[in-house]
Amino acid sequence: MTTTELTGAEDIAWDLSDLYESGDDARLDADVQEADEAAAAFRERYYGKVAELDAAGLREAIEERERMESIFTRAIYFAHLSYATNMADAPRGALLARLTEKGAALDTQLLFFGLEIADLDDEAAEALIAHDELERWRHWLRSLRKFRPYLLSEPEEKIFTEKSVSGVSAWDRLYDELLGAVRVELDGNDTSFEEAMSKLYSGDRDLRRRAAEAVTEALEPGLRTRTFIFNTIVLDKSIDDRLRGYQSWISQRNLRNDTTDEAVQALIDAAVARYDVPQRYYRLKAKLLGLDRLSFYDRFAPIGEDPTKVSWDEARDVVQNAYSDFSTEAGDIVERFFRESWIDAPVRDNKRTGAFCATSVPGVHPYILMNFTGDRRSILTLAHELGHGLHGALTLPLGLFNSDTPLTTAETASVFGEALTFKRLLALEEDPGRRLNLLAGRIEDSIATVFRQIAMNRFEHAVHTDRREQGELSTDRLEELWRETQTDMFRDSVDIDGYGSWWSYIPHFMGTPGYVYAYAYGFLFALAVFRKYEQEGDSMVEPYLELLRSGGSKAPEELAQMVGLDLTDPKIWESGIEALAVELDEAEALANEIGLG
Numbered sequence: 001m002t003t004t005e006l007t008g009a010e011d012i013a014w015d016l017s018d019l020y021e022s023g024d025d026a027r028l029d030a031d032v033q034e035a036d037e038a039a040a041a042f043r044e045r046y047y048g049k050v051a052e053l054d055a056a057g058l059r060e061a062i063e064e065r066e067r068m069e070s071i072f073t074r075a076i077y078f079a080h081l082s083y084a085t086n087m088a089d090a091p092r093g094a095l096l097a098r099l100t101e102k103g104a105a106l107d108t109q110l111l112f113f114g115l116e117i118a119d120l121d122d123e124a125a126e127a128l129i130a131h132d133e134l135e136r137w138r139h140w141l142r143s144l145r146k147f148r149p150y151l152l153s154e155p156e157e158k159i160f161t162e163k164s165v166s167g168v169s170a171w172d173r174l175y176d177e178l179l180g181a182v183r184v185e186l187d188g189n190d191t192s193f194e195e196a197m198s199k200l201y202s203g204d205r206d207l208r209r210r211a212a213e214a215v216t217e218a219l220e221p222g223l224r225t226r227t228f229i230f231n232t233i234v235l236d237k238s239i240d241d242r243l244r245g246y247q248s249w250i251s252q253r254n255l256r257n258d259t260t261d262e263a264v265q266a267l268i269d270a271a272v273a274r275y276d277v278p279q280r281y282y283r284l285k286a287k288l289l290g291l292d293r294l295s296f297y298d299r300f301a302p303i304g305e306d307p308t309k310v311s312w313d314e315a316r317d318v319v320q321n322a323y324s325d326f327s328t329e330a331g332d333i334v335e336r337f338f339r340e341s342w343i344d345a346p347v348r349d350n351k352r353t354g355a356f357c358a359t360s361v362p363g364v365h366p367y368i369l370m371n372f373t374g375d376r377r378s379i380l381t382l383a384h385e386l387g388h389g390l391h392g393a394l395t396l397p398l399g400l401f402n403s404d405t406p407l408t409t410a411e412t413a414s415v416f417g418e419a420l421t422f423k424r425l426l427a428l429e430e431d432p433g434r435r436l437n438l439l440a441g442r443i444e445d446s447i448a449t450v451f452r453q454i455a456m457n458r459f460e461h462a463v464h465t466d467r468r469e470q471g472e473l474s475t476d477r478l479e480e481l482w483r484e485t486q487t488d489m490f491r492d493s494v495d496i497d498g499y500g501s502w503w504s505y506i507p508h509f510m511g512t513p514g515y516v517y518a519y520a521y522g523f524l525f526a527l528a529v530f531r532k533y534e535q536e537g538d539s540m541v542e543p544y545l546e547l548l549r550s551g552g553s554k555a556p557e558e559l560a561q562m563v564g565l566d567l568t569d570p571k572i573w574e575s576g577i578e579a580l581a582v583e584l585d586e587a588e589a590l591a592n593e594i595g596l597g
């Protein structure tokens with residue numbers, strides 16, 4: 001991938017020497033070896049003996065477990081980061097492959113530690129958790145032990161783990177391989193699935209339609225096999241849940257996400273009750289595109305051309321000022337990312353696409369990778385990743401285990417930073433057409449994160465429930481459930497003719513059942529925090545930074561309490577969605593103003 005236009009980001013490369021000098025750095029091998037030896041010694045010392053440890057002994061064991069994980073994580077982070085900027089370089093690929101295998105071997109060797117902690121009887125465990133020695137590890141220990149009621153005996157767990165390789169994960173891999181092999185015949189050309197899907201972002205409606213039809217056709221051949229795989233995975237999960245005693249198909253996922261069935265249900269109810277928001281937006285978008293009604297393949301179409309191009313320096317200034325105006329401390333941290341080369345910004349051949357932040361590299365600062373193209377959306381991407389970066393930098397003193405956040409709170413700082421920056425961008429833009437363009441982009445992203453994910457969750461819910469009650473589902477039945485749950489969201493705002501089999505390309509349904517709602521959860525939680533800041537101003541800054549500093553050392557409910565929010569109150573979700581509705585009001589008003597409404 002190359003860009004001809006210069007953005008000023010061309011030389012903004014990260015400096016990985018804070019980790020290692022290169023992939024050949026002798027320190028890297030020494031670290032891997034040290035982690036390896038420490039793991040063997042750890043197993044030797046603690047295997048089968050965790051129940052005998054007193055509070056001080058357990059603390060020592062946890063800290064040693066974290067220490068060796070940190071050493072290894074540093075090495076594998078380096079391998080990931082170095083590979084991401086040049087994926088065609090064979091030595092980088094080989095280093096990553098070697099360390100990935102090593103990581104899996106270390107995990108297997110050390111699995112016993114968590115299991116033995118979960119296996120402690122309640123009385124002994126509570127005494128340990130209450131002990132001063134273990135204060136720092138309270139939440140970590142409680143999180144681990146939450147699974148206790150659902151764990152089986154050790155021999156049963158062993159059979160589960162070993163058989164899963166030839167069971168559910170084999171089915172998942174078969175699905176991935178089948179999907180990976182799908183080719184799309186588009187305009188007489190043989191193209192990859194991703195490439196055909198990318199045409200849905202084209203400004204040419206006829207091309208979008210042809211791409212969508214070609215995708216539908218390409219999904220047809222393996223549909224019965226993918227139906228069977230989905231049924232098998234859903235059945236496997238229902239057996240697992242029954243043997244372990246989980247209440248519903250989603251309970252295990254909720255527990256992993258550090259939340260409860262009730263909180264998640266409240267989120268789902270709140271989003272479903274506001275399906276009018278996507279409906280209104282898609283009607284507005286139809287008008288902006290000059291159509292009577294959107295088809296499902298028009299949802300991602302660009303609205304006009306946004307000619308606004310920004311240089312790297314301009315983008316940096318907007319984002320830097322947004323953070324600095326919010327808080328000096330946050331601004332200073334963000335400034336270091338630019339000054340000390342923690343960001344890799346330009347588009348380069350063989351570089352990983354998209355953007356990410358390597359949040360907590362033990363003992364070192366976070367790193368950010370992005371592909372800066374100079375369009376306005378790149379500014380928000382930069383703001384998003386710097387939010388993760390700020391979060392990671394603030395949690396560094398907590399160490400690896402306590403800084404790790406579940407998916408439900410991992411997006412707090414990124415969504416917040418994006419909202420701060422978006423507000424600034426909007427305030428700087430006076431032209432109604434360009435304001436509308438900005439708002440539309442923002443609303444569209446929010447709909448994709450909130451409503452689209454919740455509608456997919458409703459589909460999963462219907463499938464898992466139906467499978468448990470009625471037995472195996474046919475391809476027709478799956479298509480019916482997909483159409484029903486999509487229609488609930490779109491009503492008549494989007495024509496979904498031809499969309500029926502598109503459930504079958506979503507890998508999350510197979511690989512991580514129940515996963516999708518967490519996007520909506522994380523986004524709306526962060527938006528609620530931002531709304532609170534808008535209402536209360538500077539008095540929210542310190543509590544918010546304190547929330548970030550707590551990383552994953554507290555449950556999401558406790559983190560929310562730190563900024564005066566109650567995650568068990570459905571209003572938190574309603575308020576986030578209302579903020580979206582307000583943006584939509586403004587977009588509709590602007591469309592009227594420029595004669596497009």
Ligand SMILES: [Zn+2]
Nearest residue numbers: 384388411414
């Ligand atoms: Zn993110």
